[in-house]
Amino acid sequence: MNKILVTKPFLAPREEYETYFNKIWDNQWLTNMGPLAVELEEKLMAHIGVKNLLFVSNGTIALQMAIKALGLKGEIITTPFSFVATTHSIVWEGCTPVFVDIQIGSLNIDPKKIEEAITENTSAILATHIFGNPCDVEAIQKIADKHNLKVIYDAAHAFEINFKDKSIFEFGDISTCSLHATKFYHTGEGGLVIAKHKEVLKKLGYIRNHGLHEKEGFASIGTNAKNSEFHAALGLVNINYVGQILQKRKQLAEIYELQLQDKVKFQTWNNDASKNYCYFPVIFKTEQELLRVKEYLEQNNIFTRRYFYPSLASSLPYMPAVFLPNTESISTRCLCLPIYFDLPLSDAKKISELILECI
Numbered sequence: 001m002n003k004i005l006v007t008k009p010f011l012a013p014r015e016e017y018e019t020y021f022n023k024i025w026d027n028q029w030l031t032n033m034g035p036l037a038v039e040l041e042e043k044l045m046a047h048i049g050v051k052n053l054l055f056v057s058n059g060t061i062a063l064q065m066a067i068k069a070l071g072l073k074g075e076i077i078t079t080p081f082s083f084v085a086t087t088h089s090i091v092w093e094g095c096t097p098v099f100v101d102i103q104i105g106s107l108n109i110d111p112k113k114i115e116e117a118i119t120e121n122t123s124a125i126l127a128t129h130i131f132g133n134p135c136d137v138e139a140i141q142k143i144a145d146k147h148n149l150k151v152i153y154d155a156a157h158a159f160e161i162n163f164k165d166k167s168i169f170e171f172g173d174i175s176t177c178s179l180h181a182t183k184f185y186h187t188g189e190g191g192l193v194i195a196k197h198k199e200v201l202k203k204l205g206y207i208r209n210h211g212l213h214e215k216e217g218f219a220s221i222g223t224n225a226k227n228s229e230f231h232a233a234l235g236l237v238n239i240n241y242v243g244q245i246l247q248k249r250k251q252l253a254e255i256y257e258l259q260l261q262d263k264v265k266f267q268t269w270n271n272d273a274s275k276n277y278c279y280f281p282v283i284f285k286t287e288q289e290l291l292r293v294k295e296y297l298e299q300n301n302i303f304t305r306r307y308f309y310p311s312l313a314s315s316l317p318y319m320p321a322v323f324l325p326n327t328e329s330i331s332t333r334c335l336c337l338p339i340y341f342d343l344p345l346s347d348a349k350k351i352s353e354l355i356l357e358c359i
């Protein structure tokens with residue numbers, strides 16, 4: 001079998017990108033909110049159905065900007081089952097992450113456990129819609145309102161997800177997204193920040209471009225989170241393929257679901273949400289079973305990923321390890337199977353058969 005990786009970036013026909021690259025040469029404008037970046041922001045706002053959106057250089061800086069724009073200090077309650085960038089961003093911004101255990105089914109932070117972790121130093125909740133599955137946004141907002149906390153969603157995996165017919169990016173004070181090459185919809189490198197309030201968007205805009213410039217000085221701190229015209233060009237082409245990408249990923253996921261349903265567990269999806277099939281996580285009975293399957297697939301040239309292992313609660317050099325039973329249980333038993341636009345349906349079938357041979 002040819003080598004199969006867990007994911008592969010989507011690429012449209014080269015000529016389509018070249019049309020946009022020619023525009024870049026005509027405009028002689030390479031970065032700093034150029035015409036293609038502005039066009040992309042407008043197209044994305046229309047596509048997603050949100051108003052306050054900025055295109056930035058990646059999903060990590062998007063998180064850092066969100067924490068900065070909301071002026072967060074002290075402790076931020078967060079999920080230990082996410083990519084390391086979620087926690088790193090909190091620490092990078094001088095705040096302290098406080099991990100709260102996840103739900104065994106949804107794999108998202110458990111709102112029931114958030115309240116007991118709140119102290120007088122808590123300023124916010126930063127939760128990830130893991131693998132695109134929306135958190136219990138209503139319960140989280142209730143807790144935030146009660147305790148006067150800000151809410152940030154790391155929606156890196158949640159492009160094209162709706163909750164109760166609204167974009168999931170509309171929830172929280174700020175939602176962030178990653179448009180990294182491996183994501184469902186990508187711009188090579190890239191990210192988004194989406195703010196609930198215009199005032200916050202304004203701050204995010206200043207932060208993206210080195211702070212607020214005044215005639216003879218600077219009125220606020222900022223960073224460089226601008227993205228280039230080349231990345232915007234990738235995004236302008238790729239946005240036309242979102243429907244096809246979704247369709248293909250759905251077909252692949254349905255094959256895995258049908259073949260494996262009696263042998264493994266799947267993530268319990270939020271009943272009020274759409275799906276984007278950006279990952280295909282399966283939960284094995286034991287870690288031993290997972291390791292057996294992973295190795296057997298590797299012998300067959302198929303490379304899965306243990307997203308997200310080890311858990312952030314037990315593996316960060318700057319934090320004491322905390323034992324959270326659900327997180328530990330899931331992170332040791334969860335394996336993501338290959339899923340991407342170019343993957344032939346027959347390969348998903350073959351991968352499922354190999355897994356079944358093993359368990």
Ligand SMILES: Cc1ncc(COP(=O)(O)O)c(C=O)c1O
Nearest residue numbers: 058059060083085156178179180
């Ligand atoms: C949950 C999550 N948060 C944040 C990020 C960071 O995004 P980026 O790689 O665009 O910086 C990722 C990226 O993989 C992610 O999966």
